[in-house]
Amino acid sequence: MSSRWATDDPETEAIIAQQKREKEQKRRAKAEKQRLEDANKAQARDATNGELGPPKKRRRLSNDPDAHPNDAEVVKIEKEQKNQSTLLRFPVGEWGPCRHVDNFERLNHIEEGSYGWVSRAKDISTGEIVALKKLKLDNSPDGFPVTGLREIQTLLEARHQNVVYLREVVMGNKMDDVYLVMDFHEHDLKALLDEMREPFLPSEIKTVLLQVVGGLEFLHSQWIMHRDLKTSNLLMNNRGELKIADFGMARYFGDPPPKLTQLVVTLWYRAPELLLGADKYGTEIDMWSIGCIFGELLTKEPLLQGKNEVDQVSKIFALTGPPNSETWPGFRSLPNAKSLRLPSTSAPPSAGNPPLLPRTRFPYLTNAGLSLMSGLLALNPASRPTAKQCLDHQYFKEDPRPKPREMFPTFPSKAGMEKRRRHHTPEAPKRGQEAPELDFAGVFGGAPGGDTGEAGAGFTLRLG
Amino acid sequence: MAAGLKHLSNALATPDQLSNSSSSIDNVPSDLETSIRCAGAQLTQAAGVLLHLSQDIIAQAVVIFTRFWLGADGGSLRIYSVKDVSAAALYLTAKLSFQPTSPRSVLNVYTFLLSQNASPLWFVRQSGAPETPPSPETYILSEGGYQSARLVLLRTETIILRTLGFDTHVALPHTIALTYLQTLARCGSTGHSTPQCGTALTPASLCHSPTKCPRRGCHLPRVTRGGVKLVDGEWWEVFDVDREELGFLVVGMKSTEGFMRAEVNQWKNKAIPMAVDEVDAEIERRRMMEEGE
Numbered sequence: 001m002s003s004r005w006a007t008d009d010p011e012t013e014a015i016i017a018q019q020k021r022e023k024e025q026k027r028r029a030k031a032e033k034q035r036l037e038d039a040n041k042a043q044a045r046d047a048t049n050g051e052l053g054p055p056k057k058r059r060r061l062s063n064d065p066d067a068h069p070n071d072a073e074v075v076k077i078e079k080e081q082k083n084q085s086t087l088l089r090f091p092v093g094e095w096g097p098c099r100h101v102d103n104f105e106r107l108n109h110i111e112e113g114s115y116g117w118v119s120r121a122k123d124i125s126t127g128e129i130v131a132l133k134k135l136k137l138d139n140s141p142d143g144f145p146v147t148g149l150r151e152i153q154t155l156l157e158a159r160h161q162n163v164v165y166l167r168e169v170v171m172g173n174k175m176d177d178v179y180l181v182m183d184f185h186e187h188d189l190k191a192l193l194d195e196m197r198e199p200f201l202p203s204e205i206k207t208v209l210l211q212v213v214g215g216l217e218f219l220h221s222q223w224i225m226h227r228d229l230k231t232s233n234l235l236m237n238n239r240g241e242l243k244i245a246d247f248g249m250a251r252y253f254g255d256p257p258p259k260l261t262q263l264v265v266t267l268w269y270r271a272p273e274l275l276l277g278a279d280k281y282g283t284e285i286d287m288w289s290i291g292c293i294f295g296e297l298l299t300k301e302p303l304l305q306g307k308n309e310v311d312q313v314s315k316i317f318a319l320t321g322p323p324n325s326e327t328w329p330g331f332r333s334l335p336n337a338k339s340l341r342l343p344s345t346s347a348p349p350s351a352g353n354p355p356l357l358p359r360t361r362f363p364y365l366t367n368a369g370l371s372l373m374s375g376l377l378a379l380n381p382a383s384r385p386t387a388k389q390c391l392d393h394q395y396f397k398e399d400p401r402p403k404p405r406e407m408f409p410t411f412p413s414k415a416g417m418e419k420r421r422r423h424h425t426p427e428a429p430k431r432g433q434e435a436p437e438l439d440f441a442g443v444f445g446g447a448p449g450g451d452t453g454e455a456g457a458g459f460t461l462r463l464g
Numbered sequence: 465m466a467a468g469l470k471h472l473s474n475a476l477a478t479p480d481q482l483s484n485s486s487s488s489i490d491n492v493p494s495d496l497e498t499s500i501r502c503a504g505a506q507l508t509q510a511a512g513v514l515l516h517l518s519q520d521i522i523a524q525a526v527v528i529f530t531r532f533w534l535g536a537d538g539g540s541l542r543i544y545s546v547k548d549v550s551a552a553a554l555y556l557t558a559k560l561s562f563q564p565t566s567p568r569s570v571l572n573v574y575t576f577l578l579s580q581n582a583s584p585l586w587f588v589r590q591s592g593a594p595e596t597p598p599s600p601e602t603y604i605l606s607e608g609g610y611q612s613a614r615l616v617l618l619r620t621e622t623i624i625l626r627t628l629g630f631d632t633h634v635a636l637p638h639t640i641a642l643t644y645l646q647t648l649a650r651c652g653s654t655g656h657s658t659p660q661c662g663t664a665l666t667p668a669s670l671c672h673s674p675t676k677c678p679r680r681g682c683h684l685p686r687v688t689r690g691g692v693k694l695v696d697g698e699w700w701e702v703f704d705v706d707r708e709e710l711g712f713l714v715v716g717m718k719s720t721e722g723f724m725r726a727e728v729n730q731w732k733n734k735a736i737p738m739a740v741d742e743v744d745a746e747i748e749r750r751r752m753m754e755e756g757e
Contacts, residue, residue, distance in 0.1 A: 093475035095631045097537045142567065143618035144625060146559050152630045153560060169630040175622055178630075258562045 098171040101179050104132055120184060130167065131184045137176040151247040152180065154224050162215030164235060164245040185243060189293075190232035190425060192411055193300045202364075204409070205297045206402035208234075210391065211242035213290060217387035219244070220283045226250050227264040228428045229289035231296055240408025249428055257282055263429040265289060267312055268302050272323075272379050275313050277335035277438070284381035290390070291376030298362060302425065313340075314443045319357060320379055327355060328380035340440040354378030368395040474527075474635050481535030490542040496737075496746060497541060499727060501533055503587045503736040504546040507577060508554055510585060514573045515554070521561045522554070524634040529553040532624050539627055544620065545739040547578055552620035560632060571613045572605055578738060579603035586728060587736040 104121040110131065121132040135148045155166035165183040172179065189208070193199075200208065212234060219226055228249035235243045249264050260281060262274045271288035273281055295303030304319065306312025317323070322342050323331050331337055357374045365373065372395045375385045385393065396402060487497045505526045512522030529550055532539045539549060551574045558565045577583050581602035584593035605613065625632075705713075737743045 093473070093631070094478055095475045095531060095628050096535075098626045098629050142559070143555070143621045144559075146564070149556075149560055149625075149630075149632070153632055156631065157633060171626055175619065252562075254562060 098169055101132070101170045101172045101177065103170065104130065104179075104181070106132065121181075123181075129184045131182045133180040133182065135178045135180065137178065147248050148178070150251045154219075154247045154250045154252070155180070155182075158219055158222060158224055158247075160215055160218040162211045162242055162244060163219070164243040182245075183243075185235035185237045185245075187236045187238075187411060188232050188245075189234040189236060189242070190230070192236060193231060193296065195411065196300065199300045200297055201400075201403070202366075202369075203400040203403040205294075206396055206400075207240065207405060207408060208236075208242055208297060209290075209294060210396060210402055212244065212293065213387050213390045215242070215244045216286055216290065217391060219250075220286070220387050223252050223254065224250055225253050225283055226286050226289075228266060228269075229286055229293065230266050230269045230425060231293055231302075232425050234293070238410040240403075240405035253282065266428045267309070267426050268292065268305055270312065271381065272313065272316050273331075273334065273381050275309055275316075275438070276331065276337050276340075276440075279335075281381065283386070284384045287376055287384040287387065287390070288381075290387075291373060291384075294373055294376060295362070298365065309438050310440055310443060313440055316379075317443065319361065320377060321355065323379045327378075327383075331379070336438045336440055339438070340443060354380065354383040366395070366398065368393070368398050371395070472635060472640065475531075475631055475633070477531070477534050481538070484536045485533060486536055486538045486540035487533065487542065489536060490540045492541050492743065492747065493750065496743075496750075497533075499731065499736055500541055500546050500738075500743065501530065502723075502727060503738070504529060504550045506587070507547065507574075507585065507738070508550045510577055511550065511554055511570070511573045514577070515558070515565050515569060517554070517558055517561075517563055517565065520636055520638065521557050521563060523636055523638075524561075525550075525554040525557040527634045528557060528624065528628065528632065532627055537627070539623070541743050542740055544623065547574060547738040548616055548620045549624065550574075552617055552624055555617060556621050556624060556632070567614045567617055568610065571610060571617060575605040575609075575613075576603045580735075587731055588738070590732060590735070 103124055105124055107120045107122060107129075110118045110120055118131055118133045121130055122128070123130055135145075135151075137145060137148065152166070152169055155164070159165070164185070167181045167183065170179045170181055171177055199205075212229070216226065216229070226244065226247065226249065228246060229244070233244065233246040235245045237243075251260075253260075257280055259279050262277055262279060262281075265271070265274060265285060269289040269292045271281070271285040274285055292303050304312065304315045306315045321327075324342075325332070354374055356370060357377060359370060362370060362373065372385075372390070372393045375383065376390070378384050485497060488494055508526050508529055509522055512519075512525060532549055532553065533541070551570050555565065555567065555570045558570075577585055578588055579598075579602060580589060581598045582594065583589040583603075586592060735742075737746045
C-alpha cells in the first residue's frame with residue numbers, strides 16, 4: 001500500500017532518481033577534489049620540510065629518562081602525518097639472561113615424560129600458576145641436546161592459540177638445570193578420555209579436532225613438524241581450549257626435506273612410512289597421528305595399540321587392508337618393506353583412492369566423517385589431506401556443528417590435584433637410539449605378537 | 465611477537481645494552497673491546513667457511529656471537545675467551561640448522577685458524593697465510609687437547625644460551641632484499657641491481673659493531689650502496705624504514721671500510737687477543753705504557 005505522499009507516477013520517480021544520482025556524483029567529485037587538495041598540501045609541506053621531516057614515533061633510543069620529546073608535540077606531529085604513508089613498526093623483542101628457578105614455588109608434580117618432568121608451580125612475583133618442565137640433559141657428548149633446543153626454539157616461534165605458550169626459560173644452580181615455564185592447563189586429553197564414562201559427543205569431537213588441526217596447520221605453515229602428536233600431548237583447560245604441547249620431537253623441515261630420523265612419534269600414533277623405515281618424510285606423519293587421535297576420540301580407546309613395531313604394522317594393515325602398488329605406489333622401495341611378504345590375494349580393489357576404511361570399525365561415524373578418517377589413515381602419505389584441507393572438510397560443516405568452546409563441558413582437574421597423571425601410552429622414542437632393523441616377515445602370520453586374526457581384514461595368512 | 469612477522473623481526477639490543485657492556489665494567493678499554501669483537505666475528509666467518517656451512521648459518525652465528533657481549537648482563541672478555549664464544553656460537557647455530565657439525569670438526573678448524581704457524585687470518589698471523597703450507601703437526605689438535613677443548617666448547621654453548629635467555633632466533637635480511645629486487649626486476653624497472661645486492665650483502669659488513677644490534681630494518685638499506693638508482697619515490701618505505709634511519713645506516717656501512725683499514729693498521733704489529741689471558745696481558749701492557757709516559 002502506498003502512502004498518500006508517494007507518487008505513483010513512474011516518470012516522477014525516474015526524475016527523482018536522476019536527481020539523487022546527480023547529487024551523489026557531485027558529492028563524490030567534491031570529496032575527490034578535497035582529497036587532491038590535501039595531497040597537494042602534504043606534498044608542499046614535504047617539499048618545504050625536506051630532510052628536516054619530523055621524527056616519527058619510534059623506540060626510545062636514549063638512556064636518559066628526561067630525553068623523550070614533548071609528548072604534545074609528538075601527538076601533533078603524528079596527526080599531521082596521518083595522511084602520509086604510515087610505516088609499520090616491527091614487533092621488537094629483547095633478550096636478557098635467564099631468570100633463576102627460585103622465582104617459582106613448586107607445588108606438585110604433574111607428570112614425568114620422556115623428555116623431562118613437569119610440575120605445577122607458582123610465580124612468586126605475580127602469583128600466577130604455571131607449568132614448570134625440567135629438561136633432561138643427560139651428559140650428551142654433543143652438548144646441549146638438540147631436541148631440547150628445538151623444543152625451545154619451535155615453541156618460542158609457534159605463537160598460536162592452540163599451541164601451549166612458553167613464557168620463558170629459567171635455570172637452576174647447576175649448569176644442566178634448565179626449566180621451561182609454560183601456561184598451566186588443567187587437563188590433558190588422554191587423562192580426560194580415561195576418566196570419562198561416555199565418549200565425547202560428535203559436536204565436541206569436532207571442536208577438539210578443529211583445534212588440534214588448526215594448531216597443526218599453523219605449525220606446518222611455519223615449517224614445523226610436531227612428530228609426537230598423541231592425546232597425552234594435547235592439553236585442555238576448563239574453557240574448552242585445546243593446546244598442542246610437548247615439542248620435544250618437533251623440528252623445522254625444509255623443501256626439499258632434509259634427511260630425518262625415523263625414530264619419531266609414539267608407536268601407536270606412528271605412520272606406516274616411518275615404520276617401514278622412510279628417511280624422507282613430511283608433515284603427512286602428523287596427519288596420520290591426527291587420524292589416530294580422531295579414532296581415539298570416537299571410542300575413548302587408542303585406535304592402534306601395537307605391542308612392537310611389527311605388531312603395529314600388522315594392526316595397521318588389519319585396519320586398512322594391506323598396501324598394493326595402486327593404493328601406495330612406491331612403498332616397496334622403503335627399507336623395511338623388503339622383508340614384508342604380502343598375501344598374494346591382496347585386498348579387493350575398492351572404490352576410491354584412498355580406499356574407505358571398513359564401516360564396521362566406526363559404526364557411529366557419518367559418511368563424511370568416515371571419508372575424513374580414511375583420508376587421514378591412508379597408507380600412502382601422498383593421499384592424506386593436509387591440515388588445511390582437513391579444516392575445510394565437509395565433516396566439520398555438516399550437522400551436528402562443532403560445539404562452541406564456551407559450551408564445552410568442564411571436568412575436575414587431575415593435574416591440579418596432588419595426584420600424578422599416569423599414562424599407559426608408550427613413550428616417544430629416545431633420541432640417539434639406532435633405528436632397528438625390522439623384520440616384517442611375520443606381519444601376516446607367525447609372529448607371536450602379531451594379532452593377525454583381526455576380523456574383516458580380508459586376506460589370508462601366509463607363513464614367511 | 466606477531467607470528468607472521470617472525471621472519472622479519474629480531475630481538476634488538478636495548479639502549480642500555482648498547483651503551484654498557486660487561487667487559488667495560490671489567491675495565492676493558494672500549495676500543496680494545498671493539499677490536500676484539502670485530503676480530504671474533506671475522507674468526508667466526510672464516511671458521512664457518514672452512515666448515516662448509518652455508519652463509520646464512522654463519523651470519524646467524526655472528527649475530528649470536530655479538531649479542532653475547534652486549535649489555536651489563538652479557539659476557540665479559542675477561543671471563544670468556546673470544547675464540548671459545550665464537551666456536552660455541554658457530555657450533556650452536558649449526559646444530560639447529562640443517563647442516564649440523566661435530567665438535568671435532570669445529571675444534572680442528574679453530575685450532576688451525578688460531579695457529580701462529582698456519583693461520584691465514586691477519587689478526588692472528590700478521591704476515592698472512594704462509595706461502596709454503598706448514599707441516600700439519602703445527603696446527604693439529606691432539607686427543608688430549610681435543611678432550612679439554614670439547615668440554616670448554618660445550619660449557620660455553622650453555623653459557624651463551626643462558627645469557628641470551630635461550631632466544632636463538634635470528635632473522636636475516638638477505639631473502640627480503642632479494643625478494644624486493646626480484647620484484648623490481650619483474651616489474652621491469654630495473655634488471656641490473658641484483659648483482660649489486662650480492663656485493664652489498666657481503667658478510668664483512670656484519671662485523672662492524674655500532675648498529676650491530678641486528679636491527680632488521682637496518683640491514684636492508686644496504687641495497688642502496690653502489691649508487692644504483694632503484695626506483696623513483698620513497699622506496700625505503702617498502703621496508704618500513706624511515707629516511708633518517710636509512711641515512712644513519714648508509715653512513716654506518718660506508719664507514720665500514722675505513723674502520724677496517726684503521727683496524728688493520730692499528731694491529732699490524734701484534735695479534736688481536738683472542739683469549740682471556742691475552743686480553744689481560746694487553747690491558748696490563750697498556751697500563752704499563754701509560755705509567756711509563
